[in-house]
Amino acid sequence: MVNAHRCDDPKAGGVEKGIAMLADGLAARGHTVSHLNAFPSGPANTDPQVTVLHPTDWRDDPVRRVRNHLDDLISRPSSKLSEVVARHQPDVVHTHNLPGISTGVWEVSRRLGFPVLHTLHDYHLLCPRVTMMHRDGTTPCQPHPLLCGLRTQRLVRWAGAVTHLTGVSRYLLELNAGFFPGAAKHVIRNPMVLPDDVHPGPPPGSRLRSVGYIGALHPAKGVDLLLAATPVLDELGCELHIAGGGRLADEVEAAVRRFPFVHYHGIVSGEAKDSFFASCDAGIIPSVWAEPGGPTHVLVEWLCSGRPVLVSRRGGLGEVIDLYPRAVGLEPTVKGVEQALRGLAEPDSWEAIRAQPQAMEVAEDRERWIDAHEEIYATMA
Numbered sequence: 001m002v003n004a005h006r007c008d009d010p011k012a013g014g015v016e017k018g019i020a021m022l023a024d025g026l027a028a029r030g031h032t033v034s035h036l037n038a039f040p041s042g043p044a045n046t047d048p049q050v051t052v053l054h055p056t057d058w059r060d061d062p063v064r065r066v067r068n069h070l071d072d073l074i075s076r077p078s079s080k081l082s083e084v085v086a087r088h089q090p091d092v093v094h095t096h097n098l099p100g101i102s103t104g105v106w107e108v109s110r111r112l113g114f115p116v117l118h119t120l121h122d123y124h125l126l127c128p129r130v131t132m133m134h135r136d137g138t139t140p141c142q143p144h145p146l147l148c149g150l151r152t153q154r155l156v157r158w159a160g161a162v163t164h165l166t167g168v169s170r171y172l173l174e175l176n177a178g179f180f181p182g183a184a185k186h187v188i189r190n191p192m193v194l195p196d197d198v199h200p201g202p203p204p205g206s207r208l209r210s211v212g213y214i215g216a217l218h219p220a221k222g223v224d225l226l227l228a229a230t231p232v233l234d235e236l237g238c239e240l241h242i243a244g245g246g247r248l249a250d251e252v253e254a255a256v257r258r259f260p261f262v263h264y265h266g267i268v269s270g271e272a273k274d275s276f277f278a279s280c281d282a283g284i285i286p287s288v289w290a291e292p293g294g295p296t297h298v299l300v301e302w303l304c305s306g307r308p309v310l311v312s313r314r315g316g317l318g319e320v321i322d323l324y325p326r327a328v329g330l331e332p333t334v335k336g337v338e339q340a341l342r343g344l345a346e347p348d349s350w351e352a353i354r355a356q357p358q359a360m361e362v363a364e365d366r367e368r369w370i371d372a373h374e375e376i377y378a379t380m381a
Contacts, residue, residue, distance in 0.1 A: 038100025169316025
């Protein structure tokens with residue numbers, strides 16, 4: 001498994017948690033899984049199955065951050081990468097997020113005779129900010145043909161080494177498919193499995209009393225839209241619970257001071273995260289940007305916690321709304337958020353969605369997800 005961050009990174013996101021779940025599942029089936037990561041995590045690594053390329057993390061090292069962007073432009077199949085990959089002697093190289101490693105690892109693997117599966121999790125190949133949004137985080141942007149285009153050309157020049165390509169949504173896979181004309185392509189959606197730090201709570205109440213948002217507090221996530229629509233919750237007699245951290249934290253805290261029905265939980269984990277989900281009758285994901293995942297890990301958490309969730313129709317999220325009975329689409333604008341909240345709070349609508357089957361965690365979905373990867377590996381090795 002090749003990924004920028006380690007699975008045991010305390011700041012690990014959904015990608016790393018998914019890699020850990022896949023690696024554990026494969027190991028339980030008798031496969032040996034080794035890891036190549038760009039950045040360290042916690043104490044010095046002593047596991048011979050894990051190789052870390054750089055001594056510092058880009059999040060703590062401005063120089064390393066700049067070098068990540070330079071490495072993207074260069075994307076060189078270096079002798080260091082070649083030595084590391086050769087040392088692991090894999091039957092299959094499965095790459096994920098590649099900042100700090102570069103797509104040169106694809107060409108290194110090809111030269112060494114190791115087939116490559118690449119999984120698309122985001123817009124890294126198209127956008128240096130990974131979001132396909134302007135810097136303000138509120139408006140979509142198209143990749144600049146010279147600046148972003150040159151970077152993309154450099155990144156994908158080794159794409160011919162990738163024999164199989166998977167994406168976490170059809171939207172994401174189709175957006176990048178032209179870079180991998182010779183690769184077999186597969187959509188493998190994130191499994192409907194709760195992470196270890198979330199447990200299903202009591203069912204939602206007989207009427208909508210509270211709505212929750214959990215995630216990055218960033219304009220691209222639609223948090224500012226949600227705050228602008230907050231007064232409608234007072235009209236509906238609903239509380240708003242927000243968890244997470246980011247650049248809009250001050251605005252969230254200001255809303256807490258202004259509205260007694262708004263509650264900010266900060267960054268939550270463990271029992272605090274369970275309590276957060278239990279305090280909400282429904283969730284909301286009002287993302288302005290086209291979320292690449294279909295479903296995202298946050299959507300999985302809401303649904304597996306037994307909560308209905310209002311979901312932006314953009315990107316990978318939009319294509320899975322009809323797959324989950326308790327997911328309800330919304331247009332990510334202030335008016336769209338207000339309309340969705342009013343619609344969900346209607347007694348008949350609320351009762352109808354509560355009557356829908358819950359997308360509870362099932363062991364079969366985890367096994368289906370591991371099966372899908374194992375079947376691809378078998379055609380490659």
